[in-house]
Amino acid sequence: EAAVTQSPRNKVAVTGGKVTLSCNQTNNHNNMYWYRQDTGHGLRLIHYSYGAGSTEKGDIPDGYKASRPSQENFSLILELATPSQTSVYFCASGDADRTEVFFGKGTRLTVV
């Protein structure tokens, strides 16, 4: 069964601090995604990747960096966290066009 694992599941960070959200998939999928989910906005794409070494900007990349060091791992980095980045973050993986994506269980990030 397709598996996407996110860590940590919950995180409290201070304003101005650095936060790294990690994602691991064992599906051997080429594509990986980071979304954030906020009330009234649904899911919005932050960054995505087509494979190791690749990162692409999504719809709301400002304030976020991404890193894809391997096929399995995709990280989202907040260099200087702000309270507006308080949200639930979902990682997902998928393969070529027209296939569904598989989501992790989410990370609840609170920036105080």
Added chain:
Amino acid sequence: AQSVDQPDAHVTLYEGASLELRCSYSYSAAPYLFWYVQYPGQSLQFLLKYITGDAVVKGTKGFEAEFRKSNSSFNLKKSPAHWSDSAKYFCALENTGYQNFYFGKGTSLTVIP
């Protein structure tokens, strides 16, 4: 510009009734459309997809959706609804060629036993 609209933020109905959740899209090319479900406190799960072919597609958990090119809609249906269908439902459109997805804001469904 591409977009997905789910006009109903909340839908409430009684168990045994028929449910239909609305989704409309805007896209310049042939759309690839998906429905996902999110149960409280959980992640998103795939329900079904439309790529090409028959306008009515069937998915998991007894759901089906109808693609209508004439009015750019992809509505999710199930009959009868069960209390366990209470969840948030997301319609999604694939950004073809870029292999990423646009999601609607979701519809929260409450089925009263």
